[in-house]
Amino acid sequence: MVDAREYHERTKHSPRELRADEFELDFSNRPRPSKEYVDFPRRSLGTVSTPPETPALQAIATDTAESNRTPDDDTLSIDLTTLCHYAAGVTKTIEVRGETAKFRAAACTGKLYHVDLYAITGDLDAPDGDDGTDAGVYHYDPNTDEFHVLREGDYRGVLADATDDHPGVADAPVTLVATSEWWRNAWKYRNRTYRHAFWDSGTVLANLLAVAHGSGHRAEVVTGFADDSVARLLGIDPDDEAPLELVAVGRDDSGSSVRTVEPIDPIDPETRLASDPVDYPLLSDAWHASTLSDGEAAAEWRERFVDGEGNSVPFGTHPPGDSEGREASLEQPARSAGDGERIALDPVDEDTASARPVANTIERRGSLREYSHEPISSRKFATVLDRALGGVPLDCFGASGSAEPTEPSTLVDAYCLVHAVEGIPSGAYQYYHGEDALERIGDTDREIAGHLALDQSVVGDAAVNVYLMADVGAIVEAVGNRGYRVAQLAAGIRLGRLYLATYSHRTLGGRGFTFYDDRVTEHLSPRAANQTPMTLFALGKPAE
Missing domain, CATH: 3.40.109.10 (NADH Oxidase)
Known part of the structure; x- marks a missing residue:
């Protein structure tokens, strides 16, 4: 498996490399920008509503998991449809050269939209007092704002195990998983796609955090988890589509345990492909080289980022002053x-x-x-x-x-x-x-x-x-x-x-x-x- 340093070196751009590159896009083999399941049912989990009028500049400045906004009574329930829509849904449609072009909420390299969102939920109350959402594992469809039902039941315990009971996940009513389907970006960007997976999931998560924090919800990005167990839960093959991050939203203060799930049965969902994927082994190789085996490994990995007193460890960043560390005076x-x-x-x-x-x-x-x-x-x-x-x-x-x-x-x-x-x-x-x-x-x-x-x-x-x-x-x-x-x-x-x-x-x-x-x-x-x-x-x- 490739070391991340080697991967980064092998995927750098240089003038010489681009001049020598004879690659041409095959538009006849362009992948569709979203997944389409063959067998799983769709379900509406509510209509898209307008989030609270929290200014964007306030929402994005939230630097901790807790929101700096006190929610109103009508925002205490998590509006999953609205959350996913403003993170990854279609927000505008434009006619371009006689064809309809759909643009998503978050920017994506090449407008190829290879990042998908899945939701693992307990029973959720509806914001408007309707029937709410039954516990399950869902895949968000950005074209319809509906959800494919992958599993029914409360599977949050799988994520709690995968993160070693990390508090943000163990106490969350809903956790969203961002994935990347490699081919949907590699069609154009080839081996750079592994970089793009985190750039593009990052723009999606920036929106997701802003809407969640702006609505008064706790929201935290969880990067330490057992990758293979999350992939099995979602029914995805990491050589084709891999989990990247978890985002835990809200806090369940009921005191109920989410550890009620027996070992999960495998699922192998069939999806419709609009193209013939070309394999770029470097992508999945780099991903596999970065995986964690279980929740205990995830907890140990997280501990490396802080010192014995809980202070963040710097990783080659430069504090104020010049390269020799000289403190410079602040002037107008x-x-x-x-x-x-x-x-x-x-x-x-x-x-x-x-x-x-x-x-x-x-x-x-x-x-x-x-x-x-x-x-x-x-x-x-x-x-x-x-x-x-x-x-x-x-x-x-x-x-x-x-x-x-x-x-x-x-x-x-x-x-x-x-x-x-x-x-x-x-x-x-x-x-x-x-x-x-x-x-x-x-x-x-x-x-x-x-x-x-x-x-x-x-x-x-x-x-x-x-x-x-x-x-x-x-x-x-x-x-x-x-x-x-x-x-x-x-x-x-x-x-x-x-x-x-x-x-x-x-x-x-x-x-x-x-x-x-x-x-x-x-x-x-x-x-x-x-x-x-x-x-x-x-x-x-x-x-x-």
Whole structure:
């Protein structure tokens, strides 16, 4: 099985590699962007409703599992249909060249939508007082907002076993599982799909967390679990489709035990295929190399992320100061900034921030194709970074099963190539979330920015390029191949939050892009010499 470090090296983009690549897309063999079961019944679990009017900028800034919103009485029940719809459902339909194009709630590489959601639930009350949802294992259909019924009965105990009774899962009324069906993305992106699985599930989970937290529910991303038992529960073959993450939503305070399930019978559901899958063994090989055998192994793995006092372990990230650790003074924006100079940012507070609600922001989200060179407001820029790049509620950063896990940016660092922000000189900067500050680390320009992003000049047209970088070697050395999954996911969730923070502002737009891996590292060195890019987001004003 391939080591994550080897996988990452083998899937890097370089100008030479792309010039030599003779691969062509076979449109006659394009996969459909959703699963279609042959035998399993469908069931409506309620209609899509409008989530509470919580501002998107407030919802995405929740950095712990607990929501910072007190739910109203009518939001105490989990509206599973609405939750899945705004995470992965079809939110807009557009006619493109005479054909109907469906766009999902969350951005996905190539609009190939290879990430699916499954729900494992106990009995759920309906938000509107109707019959509610019977306990079961369900697959969400994004085209109809209905669910395929895979199993009937309460199987939450399987997930409790798989996570070693992790509190977030053991006490959750519903846990959603995100999976990737490899071929649906590999049709275009081939061996890069393993990276994309975590980028794209990250954007889905960013939406899911925002809607859950905005509705007042506890929500936590669980990355430590026994993979094969979850795959068996869902009836999927990891060589074709594999579980990536769990998201536990809500808390069951009834005191009832979910450990009532006998050993599960296998299921082998038949699905309709619209194409002939091409096998890319590197994908499933990398996934298998990162799996955990049982709940006890999952618990042991989670413990590696915190020290004896419950503090998060840093993995090659850079604290404030230059590459030698020198603390730099924090100064107000100047006409010019030399290397190492700090620039204070001033995000707006909650009272004056955009009040665009979560649902409206998700529906508005797009993928900007053309940028204006017009500068963007420094305060909007600061607000986007402040709300999007904070901690993520990940189980592996909770101290010994803490109810309040949060990943405080110890896996990824944020770097900004600034081209057009009012009051901030053009340049390359590292961003420090806890201090709302930039530190200049070098020069840049629009031409260089476009080159770094696979010679896509549109990236250089944007006002800002945000790179999330990680030290893959340090991560894998400390927590194994599964740590690579978590680093890509942590960047992917922040990518999704960058989309939401950007589109919560009427005058801004943005889009994710890919890149020449080593060229990005070189451009951001010596500060980022130990790091490699996970994701890239470009934001700015739309061209007229």
